[in-house]
Amino acid sequence: MSGRMPIYMDYGATTPVDPRVVQCMLPWLAEDFGNAASGGHVYGWRAQEAVETARAQVAALVGAEAADIVWTSGATESNNLAIKGTAQLEPRPRGHIVTLRTEHKAVLDCVHALEAQGFESTLLEVRADGLLDLDRLRDALREDTILVSVMMVNNEIGVVQDIAAIGAVCRERGITLHVDAAQASGKLPIDLRSLPVDLMSLTAHKTYGPKGIGALFVRRRPRVRLVPQMHGGGQERGLRSGTLPTHQCVGMGEAFRIAQEEMDSECARIAILQRRLLQGLAGIGGVSVNGDLKHRVPHNLNVCFDGLGGQALAPELKAVAASSGSACSSASRTPSHVLKALGCSDEQAHASLRLTLGRFTTESEIDDTVRELQACVARLRELAHD
Numbered sequence: 001m002s003g004r005m006p007i008y009m010d011y012g013a014t015t016p017v018d019p020r021v022v023q024c025m026l027p028w029l030a031e032d033f034g035n036a037a038s039g040g041h042v043y044g045w046r047a048q049e050a051v052e053t054a055r056a057q058v059a060a061l062v063g064a065e066a067a068d069i070v071w072t073s074g075a076t077e078s079n080n081l082a083i084k085g086t087a088q089l090e091p092r093p094r095g096h097i098v099t100l101r102t103e104h105k106a107v108l109d110c111v112h113a114l115e116a117q118g119f120e121s122t123l124l125e126v127r128a129d130g131l132l133d134l135d136r137l138r139d140a141l142r143e144d145t146i147l148v149s150v151m152m153v154n155n156e157i158g159v160v161q162d163i164a165a166i167g168a169v170c171r172e173r174g175i176t177l178h179v180d181a182a183q184a185s186g187k188l189p190i191d192l193r194s195l196p197v198d199l200m201s202l203t204a205h206k207t208y209g210p211k212g213i214g215a216l217f218v219r220r221r222p223r224v225r226l227v228p229q230m231h232g233g234g235q236e237r238g239l240r241s242g243t244l245p246t247h248q249c250v251g252m253g254e255a256f257r258i259a260q261e262e263m264d265s266e267c268a269r270i271a272i273l274q275r276r277l278l279q280g281l282a283g284i285g286g287v288s289v290n291g292d293l294k295h296r297v298p299h300n301l302n303v304c305f306d307g308l309g310g311q312a313l314a315p316e317l318k319a320v321a322a323s324s325g326s327a328c329s330s331a332s333r334t335p336s337h338v339l340k341a342l343g344c345s346d347e348q349a350h351a352s353l354r355l356t357l358g359r360f361t362t363e364s365e366i367d368d369t370v371r372e373l374q375a376c377v378a379r380l381r382e383l384a385h386d
């Protein structure tokens with residue numbers, strides 16, 4: 001890559017930090033460096049005030065109360081705290097956990113770790129469009145089911161699960177519901193006042209905040225209990241010990257404040273770009289969309305091209321930074337577990353591409369992406385033909 005960087009079409013992997021967020025964070029690194037837990041002097045008070053303002057900003061975006069928000073290092077940690085923390089409430093390592101085959105590894109591997117300790121699990125199949133069938137969920141619930149974990153927006157295919165309906169099923173049975181909302185914040189309205197969700201994982205770096213900071217919503221009314229996974233100074237209601245990174249908290253707060261203010265206009269703009277991209281791709285021909293198109297955030301298009309003869313598409317794309325399957329699985333050659341769960345063959349998974357758009361995507365970037373893809377797909381199809 002001689003100087004020129006490829007077009008960024010991978011907002012689902014991470015987003016740039018919004019320049020307004022960067023500005024907001026800077027003073028908290030050098031001048032206002034105090035420890036939010038230092039209760040005896042002004043350095044601590046200032047940091048504590050900043051952290052609490054940020055906590056309220058994070059809470060506001062999802063309709064939560066500030067006191068329900070626990071700071072973590074990101075959605076991976078939030079998922080671990082929610083899932084292991086719920087399971088470990090059981091006096092003995094017994095109980096049943098229900099989740100989806102299309103969840104993020106940070107959920108699936110937590111469940112697998114608990115299985116090794118004696119818990120049981122059901123990984124629900126999804127429909128070919130990526131959505132969960134509620135009857136399938138109802139059928140899977142057992143007397144000893146202690147937790148259901150379902151993501152709100154899928155990181156690979158962008159489909160939106162009906163969390164309100166899933167939550168209603170869980171409430172009926174008195175089962176704790178955890179929702180991984182790492183890909184949902186700032187992309188669709190979330191109102192935890194009415195949404196029957198007990199635990200929700202959030203992260204800053206998919207919503208124009210810094211990496212290394214996230215939060216777990218832990219409902220206090222009705223009260224949801226958890227076993228802490230990090231022991232120490234007893235910060236965060238004892239649920240997550242460790243000195244709070246003031247600059248990171250402030251950054252996530254500002255990122256979520258901006259998201260709340262600009263979500264409507266931003267989503268409308270990105271929806272137009274998504275339509276333009278879809279039209280352009282349709283012009284290439286032999287393309288299908290992975291996952292339901294209607295129940296989807298506008299930021300995501302995951303598409304599969306016919307006739308590539310088993311060749312992988314993503315590594316051939318030089319001028320566009322996109323993802324095949326998910327960022328984690330694209331390093332290895334194993335096809336994405338999400339696309340496999342939709343019923344894609346290995347060949348179709350290799351011929352699939354996740355294009356994710358965001359705040360800084362422009363119309364001309366969409367057009368350039370389509371042109372690049374057209375050339376690349378034509379080349380691979382010709383090779384497959386020989």
Ligand SMILES: *Cc1c(COP(=O)(O)O)cnc(C)c1O
Binds near residue numbers: 076106180182206
């Ligand atoms: C990115 C992501 C995670 C991991 O979040 P980190 O903050 O990077 O730990 C978890 N779940 C989903 C759905 C994600 O997209």
